Amino acid sequence: MISLAKYSLWQFRDFVLERGIAIVLIGSLWGYVMFEPLRRAMGPQWTGDQTSPVWGIALQVASAVVSLSVLIAVNGIISTDRKTGYYRFLFSKPINPVVYYAQLFVVYMVGVLVAMLILSGLLRTMFPAFSIRNFLLYTAIIYVAMGGIGFFLSVATRFDWLTLAAVWLGSRILRDFSGAKGGWRSKAVELLPPVHKLDEMANSLIGRGTAHTSDVVWFLGYGLLFFAFGLLIIRYGSLAD
Amino acid sequence: MPCAGDHSAAPAIVIEFKNVGKTYKSLLGNSVKAVEEFSLVVAQGEILGIAGPNGAGKTTLIAMMLGYLRPTTGTVEIDGVPARHYVERNGIGYLSELVAIPPKWRAYTALVRYATLAGIPDDEIHQRVGYVIELLGLSEHRDKKVKALSKGNLQRLGLAQALLRDEKILVLDEPTHGLDPVWTQRFRDIVDGLRRPDRTILIASHNLDELQRLADRVAIIDRGRLQRLVSTGYEHAAPAMTRFRIAVARGHDLVRATFPQAEEAGRDEFDVTVHSIQELNSTLATLIGQGVLVASVVPEHSVLEQQFREAVGESS
16 A cells, blocks of 8 residues: 555656646647637737626636546546556556556546646636636546546446547437436436536536535536446456456 | 375465366357366475467466456465455566556666555665666666567566566566577576575466476466476476487497487487387496497477477367
């Protein structure tokens, strides 16, 4: 356990070099390309506060960057080791794979939060009313929700980022088309990830610093449940299959 | 009735495969039996070789021993506990057939990472890493990225990480794969040096000569089944060793006179057939007594080679 805790520094270093820098670059470019032309066009009318017409867009972009970052972070978190065979030397050492990957999930969460801290600092130069604290809180919730499902898919499949993107997008489409129809379909879509709550959650949590407790519990519960399933598969499945 | 002394003399069983089977199933429902009804015990202090043709199930057996694969039937135990539990608690020195280390890691830092995971104390890590780098001749490659290493150097790096700790169990899967003749020989010396009464070593290899030299016993497997368990010592070798190549430095004509059936195999070399080692020795004594200077006596097939041919031939 102590050796694994020490190894978390290596895991964090890997995150920074392989994913963190990419996340910050993509997020910065996205924000710059999105808002800088608007700021120039609006000139003195640009206020960057909550009354600004682009405030809503800023929240949507911030939310999308978080989702993309989580997708990048958990992509291949376990499947890469299995596909490439890296697990062989790692787990011939006296460590428990369940604890190893659980720790990796947490370390990557810290990494995503640090990346979002940098990005939100940059965003605040354009939107002074943007709350870094609320944004990090939102990031943590989405990481657990989306990352938990991604973690499970990375254990269960070898094409996890594609599967996660399909699940995330598919859930959204199915909820849009079947959610309001009533009957068994609307009940069935309730089992899908609560992606339809994302916009509302982004607006309320990042924008105002509040969120419905039930939504937060739903997001966290959903992610944690799949995270736990993933850990169970690592424990009772085969790394080499 | 065995007395207490018998028990204390018998080496402890370290690794036990109990009726192990592994069946792979495809998505279409097809199944392939990689290992079937495999039972074997490996004693403390033993070097056990595992030999078999490609696809015989060697690597599957090792994956089950490390807990990377769950057997479909049976169990694998180390020190009386399920294999995976043992590995998680104690670790095993393991060199896999395919050395898979992230290509962006540098050789030295890769070893530091593995040493950290192996639980080597911080103040000993650099000393220990330095030792295995020196032992495996990797000093000039220590700062290279893994992707820049040649196949042989990568293999040595794989072996270096397996030797980081003073492990009680070492598992080496095709350890000389990709090594040049100099390092193949060096590797054999290293493994010889690792032999200890409290250390058990498993070596899976295609190279029968290597196993003959290093292992105490060799499990010959084919089509997932244990075909034979062969002791490599020459005390059991008599029935198998019937043909030898004798090279002489002097007395060429005398060999022909003593062994009329000897076939010339080259300059000063003869192939002779005997029915036992005793017969070989008495004949050699006669030759030497007559003034022949014998330069070498080499069996046509080693004990293991002979057994392997028979076992794999029988099963196919």
